[in-house]
Amino acid sequence: EVQLVESGGGLVQPGGSLRLSCVGSGFNFSSHWMTWVRQAPGKGPEWVANLKHDGSASNYLDSLRGRFTISRDNAENSLFLQMNDLRVEDTAVYFCSRSRELRLVRALDIWGQGTMVTVSS
Amino acid sequence: DIQLTQSPSTLSASVGDRVTITCRASQSISNWLAWYQQRPGEAPRLLIYRASRLQSGVPSRFSGSGSDTEFTLTISSLQPDDLATYYCHQYSKHPLTFGGGTKVKIK
Numbered sequence: 001e002v003q004l005v006e007s008g009g010g011l012v013q014p015g016g017s018l019r020l021s022c023v024g025s026g027f028n029f030s031s032h033w034m035t036w037v038r039q040a041p042g043k044g045p046e047w048v049a050n051l052k053h054d055g056s057a058s059n060y061l062d063s064l065r066g067r068f069t070i071s072r073d074n075a076e077n078s079l080f081l082q083m084n085d086l087r088v089e090d091t092a093v094y095f096c097s098r099s100r101e102l103r104l105v106r107a108l109d110i111w112g113q114g115t116m117v118t119v120s121s
Numbered sequence: 122d123i124q125l126t127q128s129p130s131t132l133s134a135s136v137g138d139r140v141t142i143t144c145r146a147s148q149s150i151s152n153w154l155a156w157y158q159q160r161p162g163e164a165p166r167l168l169i170y171r172a173s174r175l176q177s178g179v180p181s182r183f184s185g186s187g188s189d190t191e192f193t194l195t196i197s198s199l200q201p202d203d204l205a206t207y208y209c210h211q212y213s214k215h216p217l218t219f220g221g222g223t224k225v226k227i228k
Contacts, residue, residue: 035217037165044208045157045165047217059215095164105212107155107170114164
């Protein structure tokens with residue numbers, strides 16, 4: 001079965017850090033661009049960042065550049081999101097997702113169940 | 122950044138009705154547009170990619186059309202299972218963006 005499973009969410013104080021993880025299975029993880037999308041409570045999805053299949057290129061939402069870092073370990077079929085200097089407005093469910101075509105940025109066909117990040121004092 | 126404007130934001134229709142949702146892009150995105158369905162408490166589910174191509178496993182009552190800046194998602198015969206919020210998504214240019222959503226209610 002093709003699936004993505006996120007972990008690492010939780011409650012953190014403003015200014016704190018968290019590292020999210022996403023493990024893929026059932027497909028050739030190292031051949032797909034991977035993406036983080038977040039969704040604040042009651043809001044629509046917001047694209048956060050994506051990373052090329054070989055890890056050589058990445059893109060970020062401008063407002064997050066410098067605080068968030070996307071990375072991957074293809075040997076472990078894993079995607080990561082390091083989040084620093086967290087703010088209340090970063091509170092959201094964070095989803096990991098896969099680009100549906102090999103080695104290209106395309107529509108997101110596989111999604112994880114999401115991991116909740118709550119930033120609050 | 123490319124803005125995606127969906128309309129309506131909410132719609133209410135009866136089972137069996139034909140439903141159309143519109144997504145307008147602030148600049149040309151060719152056909153690099155996807156539609157997703159999201160039920161409460163679930164992750165988004167890909168329905169349509171490249172504006173009009175049906176994702177595997179998605180019922181044929183869903184269809185997409187359009188190009189450039191104007192796109193539509195049509196549900197030919199609304200079913201109770203279609204109660205959800207629908208989002209368009211452009212992957213033509215970074216930063217990738219999503220529309221604001223259309224919540225579909227069943228009368």
